[in-house]
Amino acid sequence: MKVSKYLETEATVELPGVLKREVINASDGAPNFCMRVFDLEPGSSTPSHSHAWEHEVYVLSGKGVVVAEGGETEISRDSVVFVPPDELHRFRNTGFETLRFICVIPFVE
């Protein structure tokens, strides 16, 4: 068993204004999926993209939008987002504080 605080995991800069922490990954022995925590600074966003795997997202703090093929939807603390495989998506911080969310993905080849 591994017990930690998410801030103990080293962050990597995915993009300017976008930090990623892999708080549970394969090196911990996780066999199926990876838990990451993203911090988006105000005004920052993830790129619009799609891929063959899903996202399961839980918003911890901040305000933003998730942009999908059907338009934008507001998200904030305690929002849950399921992004199915192959759907175009993007997360953007529209608030004045960090937008922080958990994003779980399966391990993919």
Place this chain on the structure above:
Amino acid sequence: MKVSKYLETEATVELPGVLKREVINASDGAPNFCMRVFDLEPGSSTPSHSHAWEHEVYVLSGKGVVVAEGGETEISRDSVVFVPPDELHRFRNTGFETLRFICVIPFVE
């Protein structure tokens, strides 16, 4: 894509003092794993058990302990817990407020 607030998902009573919400599950189209949110009232705990699949846990609020084969470890907001397959474990609320955590599991037969 599904966007919701976790409280919009109907809760089931797992045990007295233990509520479970499956905020993303197979009925949403999730192909690999399920995101649940648990609420443990003060003094409540999950049963000590083990199973062939892992847990990936993120604590949203409250205080408690995770009890494993190696002893008890304190958890609180922003704690991350990886429970490997087949390890005995139990979560207990040791605080005065609800202990709320996300627990992601793979779909199992």
